[in-house]
Amino acid sequence: MAEQRNMILAVTGAGGTRMAHHxxxxxxxxxxxxxxxxxxxxxxxxxVAHEFGGAEDRDMVQAVLGRESGKVTAWDADDWAAPxxxxxxxxxxxxxxxxxxxxxSRVAQGHSDSLIERAADVCLKQxxxxxxxxxxxxxxxxxxxxxxxxxxxxxxxYPMIPSFYTLPETVEQMYEQFTARLMDFVGLGRQxxxxx
Numbered sequence: 001m002a003e004q005r006n007m008i009l010a011v012t013g014a015g016g017t018r019m020a021h022h023x024x025x026x027x028x029x030x031x032x033x034x035x036x037x038x039x040x041x042x043x044x045x046x047x048v049a050h051e052f053g054g055a056e057d058r059d060m061v062q063a064v065l066g067r068e069s070g071k072v073t074a075w076d077a078d079d080w081a082a083p084x085x086x087x088x089x090x091x092x093x094x095x096x097x098x099x100x101x102x103x104x105s106r107v108a109q110g111h112s113d114s115l116i117e118r119a120a121d122v123c124l125k126q127x128x129x130x131x132x133x134x135x136x137x138x139x140x141x142x143x144x145x146x147x148x149x150x151x152x153x154x155x156x157x158y159p160m161i162p163s164f165y166t167l168p169e170t171v172e173q174m175y176e177q178f179t180a181r182l183m184d185f186v187g188l189g190r191q192x193x194x195x196x
Contacts, residue, residue: 013043
């Protein structure tokens with residue numbers, strides 16, 4: 001088996017936190033992923049509570065994944081002493097699902113208001129993969145320029161846009177299809193597993 005990856009999954013204050021559930025479940029189930037650090041912004045907590053039900057202050061692993069997991073650790077997005085603030089932290093890369101346009105803007109400008117933005121900045125400076133799954137529409141010119149800037153810095157803007165050529169019949173199928181495409185994009189798809 002190939003060396004395991006440690007991953008960061010961040011959830012920010014954009015609607016669509018149910019997609020984070022599917023992505024976290026895929027990472028947690030994949031034997032190629034050693035550990036997942038889950039970072040949820042304060043606005044992300046509000047949306048998780050709204051979209052999943054429950055209190056904002058409950059355990060985020062339970063809230064997002066739906067159960068406990070020894071493979072996933074939740075971190076407070078205001079914890080500036082967390083290891084993610086340093087380039088020496090052993091992590092393969094970071095997925096932000098969903099990524100608010102405000103978060104993307106701060107990452108594009110190198111402005112860190114939270115652990116999520118600092119961890120993203122560290123991924124960029126260390127030349128590690130950073131995938132921002134933005135979820136908003138339409139985009140104004142500021143958003144588009146921020147997308148260009150963050151892409152030039154080394155991130156990938158991967159909008160939460162479902163595919164329709166598979167003729168999904170349910171919202172759940174759209175979640176699953178997007179998750180499969182994202183996992184394949186970061187080298188954790190079924191095709192990569194078959195070739196491992």
